[in-house]
Amino acid sequence: MINVFLNLALAILALAVLGCAYRLIVGPSRSDRIAALDTIGIVLLAMVAVLCMRLDTQALTEIILVIGILTFIGTTVLARYIERGSVIEDGDDR
């Protein structure tokens, strides 16, 4: 009975990922795509958390942390690339 509800939560989260993928493909500007990627990463984190509860194991909780950190770094780097044209700048004019 519990597994039914957790499967339902997984299905709803998969629908959310599909919606974000629509915006990732269609999105008119590059910032739309970055926002969609960020949301996909965060929803993926929630999917791993639900999967932890579904499989009744705590072995996957490191993956939650790693996905969170990688999503944040990816969004930061892409936004910086769009804003300034390069990710790592030399010199000190910021």
Next chain:
Amino acid sequence: MATIVEWIAIALALAGAIVCAISAFGLIRLPDVYLRSHAATKSAALGVLFVLVGAFLFFWVVDGEINAKLLLAILFVFITSPVAGHLNGRAAYRSGVKLWKGSVRDDFKPVLESGGKSGPETAHEAEPPKRP
């Protein structure tokens, strides 16, 4: 007792999943990058926090141990999600993405026109934005 808390945890996970789906719906339907970033940042973070708190309660009750990694993930998502949204919106504005035609005011434009790269302290000296 354990069963009740377990069901509360599962209800939290389901509620978080529904909030994430609503967030994706907003990401599809809203008209603008800046409006979409509301859906992409705030409500997605809220849904994920629901799910993570549910998982934390679940493992606390079922396995009887406090999972510090889940607590760390909750804190991390709570901190980084608004920062990422802010960075993305700023990059969108400075790379020239237009506002939606129904937008009422634009507080960042006088700052950019007066000082270029200066911070928020020049925003008070600049002229107040005109309402169309």
